[in-house]
Structure formats: structure tokens, C-alpha cells
Amino acid sequence: MSARTLFRDARLLDPGSSMDQTGDLLVENGRIAALGGRLSAGSSDETIDCAGACLAPGLIDMRVELREPGAEHQESMQSGGRAAVAGGVTTMVALPNTDPVIDDMALIEFVARRSRDVGLARIRTYAAATKGLKGRELTEFGLLAAAGALAFTDGGQAISDAVVMRRALAYARTFDLLVMQHPEEPSLAAGGAMNEGEVATRLGLSGITPAAEVIMVERDLRLCEITGGRLHIAHLSTAAAIEAIRQAKRRGLPVTCDTAPHYFALNETAVGDYRTFAKVSPPLRSETDRRAVVAGLKDGTIDAVASDHSPHDQDSKRLPFASAASGIVALETLLPLTLELYHNGHLGLLEALAKLTHSPATILRLPEGRLAVGAAADLIVFDLDRPRRIDVDAFRSKSKNSPFDGRPVQGRVLRTIVAGRSVFIHRD
Amino acid sequence: MDNGTSPLAFPHRHLLGIEGLSPDEITLLLDRSESYVEQNRQVDKKQSLLRGRTIINLFFENSTRTRTSFELAGKRLGGDVINMSVQASSIKKGETLIDTAMTLTAMHPDVLVVRHPESGAVQLLAEKVDCAVVNAGDGSHEHPTQALLDALTIRSRKGRLQGLVVAICGDILHSRVARSNIALLNTMGARVRVVAPRTLLPAAIDRLGVEVFHEMKAGLAGVDIVMMLRLQTERFHGSFVPSIREYFHFFGLDYEKLAAAKPDALIMHPGPMNRGVEIDTAVADDIDRSAIRQQVEMGVAVRMACLEVLTRNLSNVAPAK
Numbered sequence: 001m002s003a004r005t006l007f008r009d010a011r012l013l014d015p016g017s018s019m020d021q022t023g024d025l026l027v028e029n030g031r032i033a034a035l036g037g038r039l040s041a042g043s044s045d046e047t048i049d050c051a052g053a054c055l056a057p058g059l060i061d062m063r064v065e066l067r068e069p070g071a072e073h074q075e076s077m078q079s080g081g082r083a084a085v086a087g088g089v090t091t092m093v094a095l096p097n098t099d100p101v102i103d104d105m106a107l108i109e110f111v112a113r114r115s116r117d118v119g120l121a122r123i124r125t126y127a128a129a130t131k132g133l134k135g136r137e138l139t140e141f142g143l144l145a146a147a148g149a150l151a152f153t154d155g156g157q158a159i160s161d162a163v164v165m166r167r168a169l170a171y172a173r174t175f176d177l178l179v180m181q182h183p184e185e186p187s188l189a190a191g192g193a194m195n196e197g198e199v200a201t202r203l204g205l206s207g208i209t210p211a212a213e214v215i216m217v218e219r220d221l222r223l224c225e226i227t228g229g230r231l232h233i234a235h236l237s238t239a240a241a242i243e244a245i246r247q248a249k250r251r252g253l254p255v256t257c258d259t260a261p262h263y264f265a266l267n268e269t270a271v272g273d274y275r276t277f278a279k280v281s282p283p284l285r286s287e288t289d290r291r292a293v294v295a296g297l298k299d300g301t302i303d304a305v306a307s308d309h310s311p312h313d314q315d316s317k318r319l320p321f322a323s324a325a326s327g328i329v330a331l332e333t334l335l336p337l338t339l340e341l342y343h344n345g346h347l348g349l350l351e352a353l354a355k356l357t358h359s360p361a362t363i364l365r366l367p368e369g370r371l372a373v374g375a376a377a378d379l380i381v382f383d384l385d386r387p388r389r390i391d392v393d394a395f396r397s398k399s400k401n402s403p404f405d406g407r408p409v410q411g412r413v414l415r416t417i418v419a420g421r422s423v424f425i426h427r428d
Numbered sequence: 429m430d431n432g433t434s435p436l437a438f439p440h441r442h443l444l445g446i447e448g449l450s451p452d453e454i455t456l457l458l459d460r461s462e463s464y465v466e467q468n469r470q471v472d473k474k475q476s477l478l479r480g481r482t483i484i485n486l487f488f489e490n491s492t493r494t495r496t497s498f499e500l501a502g503k504r505l506g507g508d509v510i511n512m513s514v515q516a517s518s519i520k521k522g523e524t525l526i527d528t529a530m531t532l533t534a535m536h537p538d539v540l541v542v543r544h545p546e547s548g549a550v551q552l553l554a555e556k557v558d559c560a561v562v563n564a565g566d567g568s569h570e571h572p573t574q575a576l577l578d579a580l581t582i583r584s585r586k587g588r589l590q591g592l593v594v595a596i597c598g599d600i601l602h603s604r605v606a607r608s609n610i611a612l613l614n615t616m617g618a619r620v621r622v623v624a625p626r627t628l629l630p631a632a633i634d635r636l637g638v639e640v641f642h643e644m645k646a647g648l649a650g651v652d653i654v655m656m657l658r659l660q661t662e663r664f665h666g667s668f669v670p671s672i673r674e675y676f677h678f679f680g681l682d683y684e685k686l687a688a689a690k691p692d693a694l695i696m697h698p699g700p701m702n703r704g705v706e707i708d709t710a711v712a713d714d715i716d717r718s719a720i721r722q723q724v725e726m727g728v729a730v731r732m733a734c735l736e737v738l739t740r741n742l743s744n745v746a747p748a749k
Contacts, residue, residue: 191665198632202447204547204569204607206665207631274548318526320546322567 004028004044005420010055010381012036014371015354025055027377030420035371050381053414056353057369058090058121058378061334062258062360063234063306065155065327066092066123068114069107070099075311075398077111080331081120082396083309085424087332088413089121090378091368092309096128097155103128103139108147120423121416122368122378126153129168129179135161138168142175150364151232153180156281156310156326158216160186165220169229178363180232181220183241184282188212193322195268195283203274205321208283214240221248224255232363233257235308237282239292246301256363257301258355260308261337262328262403264293270403276317276324277403280308294346297355303363305355307334311399329397333390335382336409343410349384377420383412438737442554442561445570446611454579454616460733461580461726468504468728478507481538481739485511486528487564488544493699493724494564494573498541501731507538525549529556538739542566547604560738562731568602568663573734574698575608577726579616581719582653584726585694590617595647595689596638597623598657598679598706601630601668605698606657610636623647625679627668644679648688656681656697656707672705682708686717694719 007025012035014020024039025032041047061084067075075083084092094111096102102111102125115123127149131137141152152172159165159181172179189208194200196207217233221244224231236242236259248255262280267290270278278284296302310327317324334356342352361369368378392405416424437456446454467473483502485495495511502509512532514524525544532540539560542550547567554561565571583589594613600606600622613620614637622633623641634640641647648654659675669675681695695711695718703709712718 196631198635201630201632201636202607204567204604206568209631274551318552320525320544320549320552320567322546322548 004033005046005048006039006041006044007055007379007381008047008049009052010050011052012371013054013056013350013353015057015350016358016370017372018350019371020350022052025371025379027417027420030377032371032373032375032377034373048381048415054382054384056380056382057357057371058380058416058418059088059335059356060360060364060366060369061089061092061307061309061331061356062304062364063260064092064094064309064331065097065311066094067311068098069110073398074313077114077118077123079396079398080309080311081118081123083329083331084121085416085418086396086413088335088380088382088416089307089331090380090416090418091122091124091366092331093150093364094123094125095153095155096126097133101128101133102126103131103133105140105143105147108144108149112148121418124148124150126151126180128152129154129159130164133157135159135164138164138171141171141177145175145177150366151178151180153234154182156182158182158184158186162219162223166223166227169223169227169231173227173229176230178230178232180234181216183213183216183220183233183236184208185212185215188215192283194271194279195285197268197286199268199271203271203321210238210240210285210289213238213282214244217241217244221245221253221255224248224253228254230254231256235260235263235282235306236296236302237263237285237293238289242292242296242301246296246299249301256303258304258306258360259293259297259302260306261330261334262308264290264297265337265340266290266403271321274321275403276319276321277328277401279321279324279326280310280328281326294341297341298346303355304359305334305338306360307331309397311397312401313399317401327401329395329399329402331397332395333402333404335413336390336411337404339384339411340409377417379417380413381415383414385410386412388412438740441738442563443572443734443738444551444554444561444563446572446575446608446615447570449615451615454576454612457576457730457733457737458580458583460736461576461729464729464732465584465726468725473504474506475504476506477736478502478505478739481507482536483507483509483539483541483735484532484537485509485541485564486514486532486543487512488514488542488549489565491543491564494543497724497727498564498731500728501735504728505732505735507735525553526556529553533557533559539735562734562738565604567604568607569604570608571604572608573727573730574605575612576734577723577730578609578655578696578698579612580726580730581696581723582694584722585719586652589613592618592652593621593650594618594653594655595621595623595641595651596655596657597644597647597681599628599659600624600633600657601628602660602663603657609655610638621647621651623679625669644681644685645688648685651689651693654681654686654689654693654695656695658698658700659702659705676705680704680706680708681711683711686711693717696720696723699724
């Protein structure tokens, strides 16, 4: 490991400070020591010529499922870590829906230890908001946070009982903690396999009404208002829910939200003839909703983009649609799909990168996600423009369940650096 | 029999649904079926067209009528027919589907006739096997041979499909029969109405090219065909109608509601009927108005035609390894 590394001739991109300039960046002992115009190579141990490629903070993926502990045949911290760094992700935050559920301090420490052992991307974790994800009793928010839990969520299921949610927000406020909600009223979604509408009707699949999302979001915004607890709504997919959050932000509520690339890159027609790789939760929505997600990203209503990485083996997906598992592998497609928003002219480059770096760091109060002297040298070097096709066979993830195989995209990670150490280098 | 039909006239390897069939393809199937109706009325009903062919009826969902109908169809064409029932409850449903497909493929069947409680399951299976597959009903998606036998029944009684007004009434939400019939009748130029309480209609049903009614008399006004559907309580998640009494009162077919239809309107039901739930016994058994028994007869003929066209196709593709 080089103590001093100089990155030369890069397009330095820092969304937090709106920096977009050509220059060099010096890393010393795992931290950024200097950045800006032409730096002197001085006594650096290694010089990396970026040849004009982009140099930006490493991505912070605020929602992944890593399947460890419990389902390591689908993914592990090792395989997920390799997928992460290949996708430019230097910090990822795991959901607690593992087996056992992460609802105890010992498991938070387990994740931290595995993260150190694996030594690729930094792996942080949320803790379950309720014991065993059962939706009834709150977990030990204070102790879990002290052990390193970044926020409290029941993962892919909503905290459905209104009293439990109210107490979660109120109790979280005691310690100034964040509660993250899966926005779906479970009774309206029960038995549903895809978005309700013409496509579901033609396929004979039972649908989930888009109203299931806004109903939960509006309830939680009320609870946020009466408790003052910080609320984060995960993976928004509908126009109505995005509008509800837009209004809530105008009223000054402490609410943030994110979406995942499939909600702006695909709509319900991707289900086609029962393609289980397009089965996600919440389901892919109508074209109108997809456009509303793009609009929400543009006007800042949607703060961040998370991959929603959800690995599944073939046995979980090669099933009749209604029985198949929900979710897609997404760590290795997060950057190019988000860059589509830039290439399509919806977002500026710094705005698009902010959704993946500065914004999730701010929501989760992480020190990473910025280019600044003294900050951890978690960096990516990437090619912004060169066209290519997504190839699932090249994925490092153990699972290959992506609906994006063969999609033409632009943008490729060339090098990923965590704490000054190159953990991924792309080879053609 | 008639060998004038081009073996290339039915270009599909499987019959997975009505969606995607052209009017000519549907007409071909109906014409072939018609010839089998005659044959089935003879004393000697047996042919040798499918001699040496193996047909497996693979049913993941209980069925007596459809399975028997397919079994008779295969046997009357001289094929070897095997029935396999896989109880969905005994093993975790989907898990066995691909495994079962692989196992059966190794036995070199020529046709698999498949029924499954989940939408899309038959298509999934068809992608994994190298024989012809007939969908005998998948979830709430399609039941193509039912729509064909309904069309054959209508054509034999009314002489045509084009221009007829057909009301499909009842549990549209859970009905694969409704979806297949809507697709077929629209393709053949009939006008389709659906009549049901709002809880039994799927979202955006009007986008499938039907007129939507929520009241029986209005929905039946002036129609040529009244197609009743079975209330599929086994597929209900919770309560879609408050009681059978209330359902029959507003949506069950009796003479009073039937009076709104044309005087010669034909009554149909895919069976099995819930008498006193969606249809009054006297109406169901009215020999002048009800075509329900004829539907069963047409079913065997339609399934013979489907087996015929699909196995003719098989001889045109590379022989099985």
C-alpha cells in the first residue's frame, strides 16, 4: 500500500462543493491530502495517470441486501463487496433482513468485523426497527446506534402498525436517530405480484394499487409531524407519493427519500411475458409514475438514489411470476443507470453524482462522499461516455437476476479506491 | 379425414393462449373442430391420426371436466394418454414445475396438456420442454380451449361470431375464461360486454376492448349471448361480495334479468355451475335457451382439433433427439 498516491490529470468532481475542474488529487495515508490544479508529484510513492477521466467520491449505496448471515449461497459480504467495488460503491449500507435479523448489538459488530475482514467496500448496516422484523416491539435504538447502526428500518416490509411507527419516530427523536420506511400499506399489497393496471389485467396477475404507497407515505408524514422524528422513505415509485413528500418538505418536515434506478429506467411493461427479473418491491409502475420519479429527482424532492441490490438465486426466480422472489442485483448497474439521467439531459453531472454520494452521506450523517482535504480517500475513477452493454455474465455478484442484461449504457468504473487503496481496477 | 388443410396453416408450436392468434388461425381451429363434432356422434369414434403419439395431461389443479375432455380427445385420435395430477398443496408449487417439466421431457411426450393455478406457469413450462404444450388453464390468465369451444358453440347456434353482442357476467377478476373469451370474441368481430360488481372487475378492464356494466338488466339489454361465470371463491383473498344471497339477487341469472336480452339469446356457462349462486336452476336447464350441455360436447371436438394441428406441426420440425 502506497502511503502517498498522486492522481494526475483527472476531471475532479465533487457534488458537495460543486467542484468540476481538471486537476490532480493527492492521497496520503488513506486520506485526501491535497486537490486542485497541478500538484507536484513530490515524494509520492505512486502516480496514477487518470488521462482526463472523472475522479469523484466513491458511491454510497444506502440500501443493499447482502444475504449474510443466513443465505450466503445467494450473496456474501465477500461477493457483494466485489460487486460493490466493481460498481464504484465504496460504502454500502445493508438492510437488517438477514437470518438472524440484525436487531441486536452483537450482529452490528459482526457486520463491522466482516467489513474489515473482507476489506473491499465499507459495509455499514441498519438495525431492525422492531424485534425480529415482526412489527411489534421496538429494538434497542440507543444501544444499536451506539454500536454503529445507521438507522432503523424493517427493510422490505413496512412498519405497518401506526402506533408502533409513531413510537419508533418519537423514540428515535430522543436520540436524534433516523427511521426508514418501506412505503407500502401491506393490506392493499397482499397477494399482489405487479403494478395494478392494464398489464396486470392482461397477464391475469393480481395487482398492487399505486395508492398503497401514498397511503403509507401520507400516514407516516402525519406521524413525522406529530413526533418530529426524522423519517426517510425508501424507494419511491409513484407520482402521488412523490408529490406528498414534495408538499411535506415545503412544510419543513424532517423527511428525506430515495428511489432506485429501476424506478426511473423501467416501467411495468418490462414485465412483458412474466419476466420474473422485472419483479421488484415496490413493483415497476406506469410510464406516468416513471416520469414523476425523474421529475422528483430533478427538483430535489427525491434526495438520493440507492441500488436496492437484492440477489436471488435461480431457484427463487425460475418460478411462476406470483411465486417468484422480488428484487434484482443492482450494485454493478447503479452508476451507469444513474448516469443515464445526465446523458438524457435530466440532471447535471454533479447533480446526478450527488444522488449517489453527498446526498446519502448527508442523510446518514456519514463523513464519506466528498472530495475535501482531510476526508477519507474513498474515490472512483470512471469513464463518463464510452458506450457499452450491460453484461450480467461479467457481474461479480453471486446472483445474476438483472433485468438490464444487454442494455446499452455509458459510463464505466475504471478504478475504485477505499481509504487510499485501489480495491478495483478495470481491465479491458 | 380431410387432408386438404395445409399443415403450415397453424404456425404455432404451442397453444398457450388466444392472445396472439389471428382470425384465420381461430377459424382454422373452429373448422377442424366442426368435423370432429360429426365424428364424435358416430358409433365408431376412434381415429388413428395420433397413433404412436404420447399425450400427458399434467394437472397442478383439480379438474374433472377439462381433464376428461382432453383425455377423450387424445384417445379418440388414437393417441396414448396419461394423466398426471400434481397436488399443488402437497409440494411447494413452483419448485416442482421446472423439475416436473424436465422429468417429463425425458419421457419424450409429444404433447403436454397443462393446467396450473398460477398465471404464466404454463408458458414458463413451455419454455423448458421440447414438445408441444397446450394451456388447459393458467391461474387467472388464459384458458384457450374453453374460449374456442364457446366460440364453436356460438357459431353452431348463431351461424357466426361477427357482429354478435356477448355479455360476460360475474367473476371477471379471477376468470381465465373471461380473458380468453374477450380476446377471441374481439378478434372475431363480436362486441363484448362485461357485467359485474366493481369488486370482481380487474383494473383497466375497459382497455381490453369491452364495455363495462355494473347492473345486469342494463348489461344484458339486447345481447345475443349471455355467458355466466362461476364465482371462484377458492381464489378469493378475503370477501369480494358480502353474501351469496346478495350476489344472486343482483348478479345471478334468472328469467327476470334474462328478459332484457334478445328473445333468442343463448345462455352459456363454462361449468361447473353453482346453481343458485350465479345462475338459477330453471334457466340453466332450459333446453331452448341453455347451451351449457352443448358446450361440453364441443369441448371434446375443439381439443381434438388442437391436438391435431399441434401434432401436425411436430412432424414439420426436427425430430426429437
